[in-house]
Amino acid sequence: MARGKDLTGERFGKLTVLGKTGGRKNNYVVWRCRCDCGGEIDVDTHRLKRGTVTDCGCVDRTTARRGNVAEDLTGQVFGALTVLERTENRNGRTCWLCRCDCGNETDVSAAGLTGGNYLSCGCLKKENQKNISQQLHHVDGTCVEILEKRKHRRDNTSGFRGVCHMKNGRYRADIGFRGKRYYLGVFDTFEEAVDARLEAEGSMHGRFLEQYHAWKEKSDADPGWGREHPFEFRV
Numbered sequence: 001m002a003r004g005k006d007l008t009g010e011r012f013g014k015l016t017v018l019g020k021t022g023g024r025k026n027n028y029v030v031w032r033c034r035c036d037c038g039g040e041i042d043v044d045t046h047r048l049k050r051g052t053v054t055d056c057g058c059v060d061r062t063t064a065r066r067g068n069v070a071e072d073l074t075g076q077v078f079g080a081l082t083v084l085e086r087t088e089n090r091n092g093r094t095c096w097l098c099r100c101d102c103g104n105e106t107d108v109s110a111a112g113l114t115g116g117n118y119l120s121c122g123c124l125k126k127e128n129q130k131n132i133s134q135q136l137h138h139v140d141g142t143c144v145e146i147l148e149k150r151k152h153r154r155d156n157t158s159g160f161r162g163v164c165h166m167k168n169g170r171y172r173a174d175i176g177f178r179g180k181r182y183y184l185g186v187f188d189t190f191e192e193a194v195d196a197r198l199e200a201e202g203s204m205h206g207r208f209l210e211q212y213h214a215w216k217e218k219s220d221a222d223p224g225w226g227r228e229h230p231f232e233f234r235v
Helices: 046-049 111-115 123-135 144-149 192-219 223-228
Strands: 015-024 028-035 040-044 081-088 094-100 106-109 163-165 171-177 180-187
Touching: 028 046, 081 106, 094 111, 106 111, 144 180, 163 192, 171 192, 180 192, 180 223
Parallel strands: none
Antiparallel strands: 015 028, 028 040, 081 094, 094 106, 163 171, 171 180
């Protein structure tokens, strides 16, 4: 391969090339550069010539177009995250390397930190989901809380849960329970389909909740009876 051009002394944005580091990245020579702010950074030939990196990171890419210098977040704490240093992601954008209380490290943008969108490496979300799951009551293959708080959906073709507007103009109704779908029929009008759905909800979901709460009341009063008579519901 032909010897590459020596970039020592050349300027790229706020960076002045000091010399080669001896390393390579993606087969490109890596150069040690000094920024106008006094900081230093190692950048490969490809990113220097493309203009992907033009400073040591002292200018936040999200505010550079407005001429604002990014706030130094080093050492600041956001939730479970402690900012270690300024870095950049695979797209060359400035972000911050953070260590989570759980020990993991992650790169987060300044906006993600200061806006409160990132408070951990993701472990808090997993823990919250686990805690919520433990607080729900799953009985006989059904989550009681979800069944009680279920509302009519607006993401289907009719605007009512379990009612679908068919291409032929008629309406199909069905209902889900314990992982199964129960077909309720096809109707000429939306109102008829909704009535069928509501009747099924009452005889299935409503009756389930009624029987469960009656069983729970008796089981709470006599735990031994509850263990001997686990709750069961037949459709």
